[in-house]
Amino acid sequence: MVNRMVLNETSYFGKGAIEAVASEFKARGYRKAAVITDKDLVKFEVATKVTDLLDQAAINYALYDGIVPNPTIQNVKDGVAFVQASKADCIIAIGGGSPIDTAKAIGIIITNPTFANVISLEGVADTKQPSLPIFAIPTTSGTAAEVTINYVITDEENHRKFVCVDPHDIPIVAFVDSDLMMGMPKTLAAATGMDAMTHAIEGLITKGAWEMSDMLHLKAIEIIGRSLRDSVNGDQSGREEMALGQYIAGMGFSNVGLGLVHGMAHPLSAWYNIPHGVACASLLPTVMKYNKDFTGDKYRDIAKALGIEDAETMSIEAVRDAACEAIDQLSKDVGIPATISELGVKAEDIPAIAQDALKDVCTPGNPRDTSIEEIVSIYRSLM
Incomplete structure (x- = not known):
């Protein structure tokens, strides 16, 4: 039997790990990031710990904070439209499983437009291109979305969640920083x-x-x-x-x-x-x-x-x-x-x-x- 292991290309661990975000962005030659998060993480100045670093490094980015818990098909569609309009060439996902999962779906659809129907990603989708590059920054200590090839989207119309499994969606860099997790209730x-x-x-x-x-x-x-x-x-x-x-x-x-x-x-x-x-x-x-x-x-x-x-x-x-x-x-x-x-x-x-x-x-x-x-x-x- 053949067993496969798919893991991040690069990961940073420990207090202060997010300080490597700007250097990784610049070393990879990106021009603009789409920062994907939720309103609470902006309100309570968790996401701003990352965007402040981007500002200090003069990195161009567009902020989308519309992610909801148990992200929906419409959430993904709105995110795709935002990222495409921003002309970003990478995604920085900040949050728990919801923002990072949504970022995966967005990134896959942008580089594999034949899967624009979000439900078509259910199961093991036969995508051909890697996702738009994702930097994943978790703010909770549980989902591990920053290192997995899975993501989960909610189909509200049919009262169900569907799981998507795709090696093309794994974030290329993860920043696992406990400082960002200290705000968890x-x-x-x-x-x-x-x-x-x-x-x-x-x-x-x-x-x-x-x-x-x-x-x-x-x-x-x-x-x-x-x-x-x-x-x-x-x-x-x-x-x-x-x-x-x-x-x-x-x-x-x-x-x-x-x-x-x-x-x-x-x-x-x-x-x-x-x-x-x-x-x-x-x-x-x-x-x-x-x-x-x-x-x-x-x-x-x-x-x-x-x-x-x-x-x-x-x-x-x-x-x-x-x-x-x-x-x-x-x-x-x-x-x-x-x-x-x-x-x-x-x-x-x-x-x-x-x-x-x-x-x-x-x-x-x-x-x-x-x-x-x-x-x-x-x-x-x-x-």
Whole structure:
């Protein structure tokens, strides 16, 4: 079997990493950047930490701050029109998964105009040209959009999210700077952090996993497990560690896929506009328990990465339960809602939501084959 790894050309890590933005821009000979972000990041002067550097370096740019959470097809179309009108020859995406995902779709459409119908990008699109070059600057520690070949767009008309997978969309440079993550409120740090843990665990147990991806995911579980609580409490070193842990998880899952947590989370976000990280976090402990008997020794590896005492010598049944309990406790410790009804999910919608989850591109990667009845049961158990 042939396994493929696609990663960024260049990445910078650590406090102050964004200071390399101007030198990278100039070294690559770009003339003008389209800065893509959202209004809150401009309002709270997070995006301006980057644009101030561009101003100081006399770099020409146009600012588009119209990105919304769970970005839509129309959001992408508006972004394409803006970037084309700006005549920018590169994109600087600042934000969580929403601005960076939208930037990927925009960049791909600009260089592959036959995919102007955004829905045509769903799944594995046969694009021919690399995206307009993207510099990705994350402001949350969870999505790892800066290092993945995936992005997710919301089809509002049909109440669904669709996943796009394309090696041509990966940002050419990532700047992973914890300074930009210090402004996250506790709830966002918790949700994005548990999303990163979901990436690491699902990437470890997905059907496409192999030795190199396992190495990345286990290290990510270790880092996230020891740093997420501190990150949620606003500790700088905790957020620095989370920035690295979520990136490492992204290096892995981007190349091997995910599973049922993401398959079930996507329709929750599409139907109720629940933030993606919150949806994943609310599902992870329960779906881990659902999968536990189909994961071989990997829950033992998870338990060891989390530092669970006696993980090496426990029976496989006991260590699987211990791993599930540890993730459940982490989720509770950082304040993730215990039920999906708290997130606005309606019992009468569950059969239709479950159909969307079964059809989601992430679901086939789950280690345990599932059915509509079992998905309905999982949703209802979380009400």
